Amino acid sequence: MNPELITIDDIYRARDLLQGIIRFTPLEPSRPLTAMLGGPVWLKCENLQRAGSYKVRGAYTRIARLTADERARGVVAASAGNHAQGVALAAAANGARSTVFMPVGAPLPKVAATKGYGAAVELVGATVDEALVAAQEFAERTGAVFIHPFDHADVIAGQGTVGLEILEQCPEVRTIITGVGGGGLISGLAVAVKTLRPDVRIIGVQATGAAAFPPSLEAGRPVKLPGLSTIADGIAVLRPGDLTYAHVSKLVDEVVTVSDEEISRTLLMLLERGKLVVEPAGSVGVAALLAGVVRVETPAVAILSGGNIDPLLMLRVIEHGLASAGRFLRFTVRCADRPGQLASLLALIAEQRANVVDVAHQRHDPHLRLGEVAVDLSVETRGSEHSDRLLSRLREAGYTVALAAA
Structure with a gap:
């Protein structure tokens, strides 16, 4: 039906x-x-x-239409964060206690905001669906009114x-x-x-x-x-x-x-x-x-x-x-471990008008040859074409370049 x-x-x-x-x-x-x-x-x-x-629209509409007896029993909901805050705000505005079940990995600012609106927060499960089950069990056990995040x-x-x-x-x-x-x-x-x-x-x-x-x-x-x-x-x-x-x-x-x-x-x-x-x-x-x-x-x-x-x-x-848009690169350059090598590498990157965000040496990687160093770099560029030119120029200069895994 x-x-x-x-x-x-x-x-x-x-x-x-x-x-x-x-x-x-x-x-x-x-x-x-x-x-x-x-x-x-x-x-x-x-x-x-x-x-x-937008979640406060639906949460308030639902809670405001509860009877006085239902509001007295309190409300319960499950959410990753936005419905949680909407329910907490709406419940407080209507004089009802609220309990919200959120996944264990829910963003901390959303958890804090939900508590800030007056709700009691329980962290349960890895997904919203698992939190939903816990919220529905709480409703059956306590008589609180379950406020579904969407299906009402x-x-x-x-x-x-x-x-x-x-x-x-x-x-x-x-x-x-x-x-x-x-x-x-x-x-x-x-x-x-x-x-x-x-x-x-x-x-x-x-x-x-x-x-x-x-x-x-x-x-x-x-x-x-x-x-x-x-x-x-x-x-x-x-x-x-x-x-x-x-x-x-x-x-x-x-x-x-x-x-x-x-x-x-x-x-x-x-x-x-x-x-x-x-x-x-x-x-x-x-x-x-x-x-x-x-x-x-x-x-x-x-x-x-x-x-x-x-x-x-x-x-x-x-x-x-930035990385998806080709404006941020993480890569490793292997080069000889001798004085002035890092300065030469950074000078070449500067010539290409790229901006180095951070740089780190690795000398003890077992995959490195004797007398070789790996330099890990994070670099800002102006886009995909600029990134490609930079990498090509490094390889033309004799450097071994490997992009970092996404």
């Missing part, structure tokens, strides 16, 4: 409920994407939403208010593209947009290492992945929800995937060109546009669904993004 889809009236009621609670987030133009696609491209900045993502009509209705805002801010929109994890955001978005503007294409994007929707849509039912592997923890979900699958299969035009390399390059572009801090999961819509994996009719809107990124992860992602 197919679940009943929510309606535009459900989303209108959620919008009324959220008045004065959420932020009407800005729609910012993207010059790089506009130039690339030949028509206007806008970014819906839910990374600037309260608690750092109230949650979907709350997320659908993003679609109403986009149509108000950009009435001429032709394509909307957004990241997809469990499917709550794209489900609500699709109901709002397809009801009011059925001509608008709705495109979902998943990380290649956490793409449960493509096989599910092909099979005609929700399919569980054997595992997850992506830097986009916010959309790392093993299986679509039954309710969200029903919405996506009926209303969404296409679901595509992007790699972690494409995501990291996108985060770098958004930071450099857009001055926007976005988490990996929040950037996948833009990543799909940059990678050219989807056909887009402009004007287009890409949703930046969240901005809660661990600073340590940001450092790694920026470095990875």
Whole structure:
């Protein structure tokens, strides 16, 4: 039996409920994407939403509709971070206790923020799905109300208010593209947009290492992945929800995937060109546009669904993004161990206008020949062509060069 889809009236009621609670987030133009696609491209900045993502919309809608008795029993949720913060904020605003189960590897800033909003945090399991099981067991044991991160009509209705805002801010929109994890955001978005503007294409994007929707849509039912592997923890979900699958299969035009390399390059572009801090999961819509994996009719809107990124992860992602774009090289040069050799090597790199970030000698590697030294270098360049010229010049000068493993 197919679940009943929510309606535009459900989303209108959620919008009324959220008045004065959420932020009407800005729609910012993207010059790089506009130039690339030949028509206007806008970014819906839910990374600037309260608690750092769109998740507060659905969490508040769900919790505000609980009865007084249900609120008195408290609420429980499971999340990698964004739903956790949304639930904690919404519960506090409605006078309810909240307990949130998060994966053991959840980013520390998300854990700290969730606690800061007043929730009790339990770290359980390696994935959101394992945390979900623990949260549901807690609900059965204590009577707390389980707040699902995506597979509930109230949650979907709350997320659908993003679609109403986009149509108000950009009435001429032709394509909307957004990241997809469990499917709550794209489900609500699709109901709002397809009801009011059925001509608008709705495109979902998943990380290649956490793409449960493509096989599910092909099979005609929700399919569980054997595992997850992506830097986009916010959309790392093993299986679509039954309710969200029903919405996506009926209303969404296409679901595509992007790699972690494409995501990291996108985060770098958004930071450099857009001055926007976005988490990996929040950037996948833009990543799909940059990678050219989807056909887009402009004007287009890409949703930046969240901005809660661990600073340590940001450092790694920026470095990875620079490397993916050919602007950051790690390599080892083998040369004779004699005075002045390092100075000559660095002078040659300087002649090529590359910038050395760090350098280290290795003299005791058993693979080195007697009288030979290995020099490990990290170098900034201006792009792939510049990197290739630098490496070619080093080899022409007689150096043995080996690129570091990614």
